[in-house]
Amino acid sequence: MDVLQDLEYRGLLNQITDEDGLRTLLNNEKVKLYCGFDPTADSLHIGHLVGILSLKRFQMAGHQPIALVGGATGLIGDPSGKKAERTLNSQDIVEHYSQSIKSQLSQFLDFEAEGNPAKIANNFDWIGKLDLITFLRDIGKSFGLNYMLAKDSVQSRLDAGISFTEFSYMILQSYDFLKLYENEGCKLQIGGSDQWGNITAGLELIRKTVDDAKAFGLTIPLVTKADGTKFGKTEGGTIWLDKDKTSPYEFYQFWINTDDRDVIRYMKYFTFLSKEQIEQFKNEIETAPEKRLAQKALAEEVTKLVHGEEAYSQAVKISTALFSGSISELSADEIKQGFKDVPSFEYNGDPEISLVDLLVMSKISPSKRQAREDISNGAVYVNGERMQDVESVITKEHRIEDQFTVIRRGKKKYFLIKY
Incomplete structure (x- = not known):
């Protein structure tokens, strides 16, 4: 099956501006396509994976992906899918985020593929050079106010309020598509279904700016969970x-x-x-x-x-x-991962301490009487080993790489002693 058929089987096709035209293009030439990733944090999350892997699927089919990092649009904020104005980050922070995201994208796309190596671009390279007059005359002139107000990303925010800053995001993303079309010959933009308005606005700008332009847009469904909770x-x-x-x-x-x-x-x-x-x-x-x-x-x-x-x-x-309860088989690094969110207690006392005292000191048991009862009843495990002797002493031998002791009380209540 071709790449569109594969995407269709996988349920990854939401909307396409011209499916027949895009299929013909993909079957007849190596197509450059892009997906944008705004640096709103120093890491991407699993919600971004669908877009990244979709770029990879196109690359595996012989096409050339461009991962666009929004070094400029990240300074503005995309109103799509948001109920309120984003908090604006400084340029230094956005630059730091951009570098981190570039590194992550390199894990998934092949930048050395023969014939169709992936590329990374940063829209700050062209948006950062724009002056206000050029922006208003050469780009803003192509966007009617009624056209922009009709877009879902704007409509959904009119009641709550939207600043001119975020209102202009659509124009800047459209300009991205135009610049990549002109500079790279990029003919396809892909994105989440919430980006449909921004993508079609970009196509409209290309149509008005470039004679006989041939460009396409494709959106991917936003990932949901069957139980109604938020994915990721x-x-x-x-x-x-x-x-x-x-x-x-x-x-x-x-x-x-x-x-x-x-x-x-x-x-x-x-x-x-x-x-x-x-x-x-x-x-x-x-x-x-x-x-x-x-x-x-x-x-x-x-x-x-x-x-x-x-x-x-x-x-x-x-x-x-x-x-299985085989805690002693884990390394200190594995303990950190597996018990990241369990209650912990930092112990800086003598190398040896009675188990009863440690249980009370770390508040695993509320009293010595309860601690002794828990131990004698077989409810206390140290590094996966059941301890039933109330006279038990915890020594350096119970420390995993001299850093941790894992105590379990009952079936599932874990506690981490840190040294």
């Missing part, structure tokens, strides 16, 4: 692509816990598994959902894609150790 969010917050913001273990756990109703759709969106492989997993969900084979495959594919083979293996090791 957990109790711990956003799932980032940066391992220092979301550890590979947390990342793996997000995917392994995917709802049965979502897993096949996510497999289509976020992996490069073939149609035959995906259909096989679909059958297995229907016949043996308790095995969760699709979730395991999804978690494996996406974790390897974002963090690599070693990080995936480490995430599986942590998951297995936590399930």
Whole structure:
């Protein structure tokens, strides 16, 4: 199947300005296309993955992707999908974010591919040079106020209020498409479904500016969850692509816990598994959902894609150790990942301390009486080992790489002692 057929099978086609024309173009020439990523943080998150991987799918089909970092538009703020005005960041912060995002994009796109190497562009290179008169006369003149007010990104904000700054975002993104069309021969812009108004505005600017222009727009559905909660969010917050913001273990756990109703759709969106492989997993969900084979495959594919083979293996090791209680098999780094959000206590006392005293001092047990009762009842585990002797002493031998001791009280309540 061609790239549009593949996108259609995967449910990644939302709107296309001219499907027949785009299909003909893609089948007859190597097409340059772009997707924009505004630097609103120092890392992209999993919501950005659909756009990044869509660029990659086009590259694998022989086309040339351009990842556009919004060094300029990131200073303005896109009103699309937002209920209120964004907080503006300084130029230094946006530049820092831009550099971080460039590095992340390099993980997914092939910048050395023979014949169709990916490129990274930054719209500050052309928007930063614009003077006000040029902006108003040469670009703004092409945009009717009624045309802009009719766009969903503006309409949705009229009641709550929208500043001229964010109102002008559409013009700047349109200018991006024009500059990439003129400078790079880029004929296709892709983006989330909330970008449809901005994309079609760019096409309109190209049509008015360039004779016999031939350019296209394509949008991808925004990712949703079957239970109605927001995709890419957990109790711990956003799932980032940066391992220092979301550890590979947390990342793996997000995917392994995917709802049965979502897993096949996510497999289509976020992996490069073939149609035959995906259909096989679909059958297995229907016949043996308790095995969760699709979730395991999804978690494996996406974790390897974002963090690599070693990080995936480490995430599986942590998951297995936590399930089995074999905590002593984990390294200090793995402990940090697996117990990032559990209650912790920093101990700086004598090298040896009675288990009862440690339980009370760290507030794992409310009193010595309760601590002794918990221990004698077999409810206390140290590094996965059950401790039933109320006279037990915690020594340096119980420290994992001299940094941590993991205490479990009951079936699921974990606590981390830090040294």
